Amino acid sequence: MSWDGHDLMAAMRHAAAVLHSQVDEVNALNVFPVPDGDTGSNMLATMQAAVAEAESVAPLERTATRVAAAISLGALMGARGNSGVILSQLLRGMSEAIAGHDRVDAAILVEALKRGCTTAFGAVAHPVEGTILTVARDVADATARAPRGDGSLEHILRVAVDAAAASVLRTPELLPVLREAGVVDAGGRGIELLLRGALASIRGEHLPRGMKLPHDIVLPTRDGLEAEGYGYETVFVILPPEGARLDPAAIRARLDRMADSVLVAGDDRAVKIHVHNERPDKILGYGLTLGTLSRINIENLDRQATDVRERAKLATERALISGVAPMRDGPAIVAVAAGDGLSRVFSSLGVTGVVQGGQGENPSVGEIADAIRGSGNREVIVLPNNPNVRLAAKQAGELCPDVYVEVVPTRNAAEGIAALLAFDPEMSVKDAAKAMNQAARAVQTLQVTRAVRDARIGRRKVQRGNYIVLGPNDGLVAADSDRTSAIRSGIGLLKNGYELLTLYRGRDVDHAAGQQLRDQLATELDGVEIELVEGGQPHYDFLIAAE
Numbered sequence: 032m033s034w035d036g037h038d039l040m041a042a043m044r045h046a047a048a049v050l051h052s053q054v055d056e057v058n059a060l061n062v063f064p065v066p067d068g069d070t071g072s073n074m075l076a077t078m079q080a081a082v083a084e085a086e087s088v089a090p091l092e093r094t095a096t097r098v099a100a101a102i103s104l105g106a107l108m109g110a111r112g113n114s115g116v117i118l119s120q121l122l123r124g125m126s127e128a129i130a131g132h133d134r135v136d137a138a139i140l141v142e143a144l145k146r147g148c149t150t151a152f153g154a155v156a157h158p159v160e161g162t163i164l165t166v167a168r169d170v171a172d173a174t175a176r177a178p179r180g181d182g183s184l185e186h187i188l189r190v191a192v193d194a195a196a197a198s199v200l201r202t203p204e205l206l207p208v209l210r211e212a213g214v215v216d217a218g219g220r221g222i223e224l225l226l227r228g229a230l231a232s233i234r235g236e237h238l239p240r241g242m243k244l245p246h247d248i249v250l251p252t253r254d255g256l257e258a259e260g261y262g263y264e265t266v267f268v269i270l271p272p273e274g275a276r277l278d279p280a281a282i283r284a285r286l287d288r289m290a291d292s293v294l295v296a297g298d299d300r301a302v303k304i305h306v307h308n309e310r311p312d313k314i315l316g317y318g319l320t321l322g323t324l325s326r327i328n329i330e331n332l333d334r335q336a337t338d339v340r341e342r343a344k345l346a347t348e349r350a351l352i353s354g355v356a357p358m359r360d361g362p363a364i365v366a367v368a369a370g371d372g373l374s375r376v377f378s379s380l381g382v383t384g385v386v387q388g389g390q391g392e393n394p395s396v397g398e399i400a401d402a403i404r405g406s407g408n409r410e411v412i413v414l415p416n417n418p419n420v421r422l423a424a425k426q427a428g429e430l431c432p433d434v435y436v437e438v439v440p441t442r443n444a445a446e447g448i449a450a451l452l453a454f455d456p457e458m459s460v461k462d463a464a465k466a467m468n469q470a471a472r473a474v475q476t477l478q479v480t481r482a483v484r485d486a487r488i489g490r491r492k493v494q495r496g497n498y499i500v501l502g503p504n505d506g507l508v509a510a511d512s513d514r515t516s517a518i519r520s521g522i523g524l525l526k527n528g529y530e531l532l533t534l535y536r537g538r539d540v541d542h543a544a545g546q547q548l549r550d551q552l553a554t555e556l557d558g559v560e561i562e563l564v565e566g567g568q569p570h571y572d573f574l575i576a577a578e
Contacts, residue, residue: 032183032233033136036093039129040085042232043102047078049228050221057224059484060217069419070217073112073393077119078225080109080395087268087326097270099129100301101325104268107426108303108397114218116396116422117151117163121222123298124150130300131273137187144191145171154422161206163218169198170226188230195223212486264330265290265311269302271322277302280432282321290314362437362460363406366414366447367394367424370538370567373444380451383408389417389444389568399427403434410435410460412467414447418505437464439471442503443478444568445535445576446471475529475577476503477521479514479537480570498572514572515548522552522575529577532559535566537573548573 034042050057050071057071084105085098103126106119124147129135135143148171151164158164173194174187202216203209209216271277276299283295290308297303303326306314311329318324364382368374369389377385384402388394399420403411411434415424421440428436437460441447453470455463478501486493488507493499500509500521509520522532532552536545542565549563566574 032185033134034095034184035134036088036095036098037090038232039095039098039102039135040082040093042229043078043082043085045232045236046225046228047075047082049231050075050078050224053224057217057221060214060220061212069112069393070114071221073110073115073419074118074218074221074225076111076395077106077109077115081106081119081122084108084268084326088270089325092323092325094133095129095135096132096273096300099126100270101268102126104297104301104303107297107430108395108400110396110423110426112393112419113422114163114221115393116426117154117218118221119396119426120151120154121147121167124148126300135184137184140184140187141174141177144174147171154426159206161202161204161209162216163222165202165205166195166198166216166219166222170194170222185230185233188226188233192223192226192230195219195226199223211488263309263311264305264307265314265328266303266305267315267318267324267327268297269304269318269322269324271300275322276300277321283433285317286314289317361408361456362410362412362463363408364412364414364451364454365399365402365406366451367399367416367420368444368447369417369569370444372565372567373535374567376448376564376566377444377451380448381454382414382451383411388420392569393417393420393423396423396426396430399424400430403427403431403436406434408434411437412454412460412464413438414441414450414467416441416444416447418442435460437461439464439467441471443476443574444566445476445533445574446474446503449474449576449578473578475525477501477508477518477525477573477575477577478503478571479518479521479573479575481572482510515551518548518573518575519552519555522556522577525577530559531562531576531578532556533562533564533576533578535564535568535574535576537566537568537571539569540572545573 054071054075058069081102085101088097088101103123106122110116110119125143128143128146129139132139148167151167152158155164170191174190177187177190199215199219202219269277279295279297279302282302283293286293286295286306290306293306295302295304304318308314315324365384365386366377366382367386367388368377369392374385374387383406386394386398386402413424413436415421415438421438424438428438439450441450450467450471453467455466458466480499482493482495482497482499484495491507491510493510497510497512498514498517499507500517502508508524509517511517511520534545534549545563549561553561568574
């Protein structure tokens with residue numbers, strides 16, 4: 032038994048369906064009992080983007096190679112959060128192993144699982160045991176050692192599912208923080224569910240009841256581009272002839288001479304093109320010299336001009352692209368922000384592109400890449416403002432080889448704002464990023480939210496509904512049934528010497544409650560200036576910065 036492209040597509044759909052049916056369970060597997068667990072949601076969004084791109088391949092052209100290449104491209108552009116980026120790299124490695132094959136048999140699947148694991152490990156600078164990477168490696172090792180049995184895909188997938196399940200159960204033994212929290216690794220559990228879905232596909236089992244995979248998902252594109260002279264927006268995917276390879280850099284250089292607003296994303300097996308020019312026929316003609324075209328879409332921008340102009344005014348708050356101008360010297364800043372208030376703060380401080388999102392609502396790699404290219408600068412500094420966005424920001428930079436990208440690893444928006452205040456446009460981009468990183472780490476920050484379940488964190492017990500105060504690395508600082516008491520306790524543990532305390536008010540806290548907290552703290556913190564700022568961030572009642 033082997034998979035052709037249609038079978039591979041069915042396996043992906045089943046995998047996404049099973050993950051979808053358990054996504055809340057995966058999200059709940061959070062080390063901290065906070066209300067914004069999103070590992071499952073990020074992995075599902077990545078899978079949905081992969082499936083959507085694969086479905087764009089014409090039915091008569093769905094060989095295993097073509098479908099696998101589309102899966103890889105879709106996952107790369109749609110990856111969200113660290114778990115989604117790692118999943119996209121697993122799929123990328125698997126796609127590389129499938130390349131050149133019209134069908135996938137047991138031996139190719141074993142090699143694909145191995146290659147996927149190697150690629151995923153290569154994407155993480157400091158791999159940690161007891162995570163999604165451990166589960167992927169255990170699956171690859173188990174399938175490589177397994178007797179071929181009847182030589183079927185079903186046999187290999189049964190081995191993979193069993194290995195994943197056992198590995199997930201071992202994750203608390205390898206990662207003490209999981210053991211203390213009483214949970215298994217969420218990303219590893221996500222991998223197990225995806226493998227169970229693929230196995231269900233081979234067995235002919237129906238999709239989980241109520242499962243709805245959207246068919247209208249599209250990869251992040253540069254919709255809303257404002258072009259002087261307008262013309263046509265042309266988008267398509269190129270797949271090379273069998274045995275051939277694409278050169279994204281050469282394609283980009285050629286298109287730069289033919290069109291404006293050129294976006295080229297992908298690798299040597301599949302490339303997505305997005306350009307603006309007056310002659311889409313010439314763009315498509317060039318594409319046809321390189322391979323087969325799919326997912327072709329052409330829009331007349333002249334008809335959209337009025338709407339585009341209006342959207343362009345909101346670019347910094349909605350992460351739209353305006354990259355038709357010649358590339359400018361000097362670094363631009365792109366920042367990720369959760370909440371309208373924080374977006375306005377970043378825009379007022381000179382951020383070129385604000386990408387909406389944050390914890391619980393991670394932006395995709397493609398969205399960040401769009402903002403980088405949309406800056407119109409040759410150099411860009413990215414402020415992810417969340418550890419779970421950092422890897423996506425790095426991947427986004429790699430999608431923009433014509434732009435030099437530095438990622439300053441800010442852990443929250445308050446650190447991002449501190450970094451911005453230290454930005455010196457006269458510095459080289461490397462020196463500016465270094466100074467911004469130092470400034471970000473100099474500010475003390477706290478985040479205030481509520482526990483969504485009972486938990487033991489270290490030696491402290493936390494009850495569901497308690498207000499909890501977390502440090503910048505998500506360590507528990509304080510907990511109390513009363514919000515103000517919890518905040519007082521957290522502030523009391525800050526290092527002395529700060530002169531300004533900024534309270535960024537969350538979406539679910541009204542202005543009166545924020546003002547009351549500010550007034551209370553003002554009477555208690557002699558000599559400290561206290562500012563209340565509308566942040567609008569979800570999940571966290573207050574983000575607090577001391578400097």
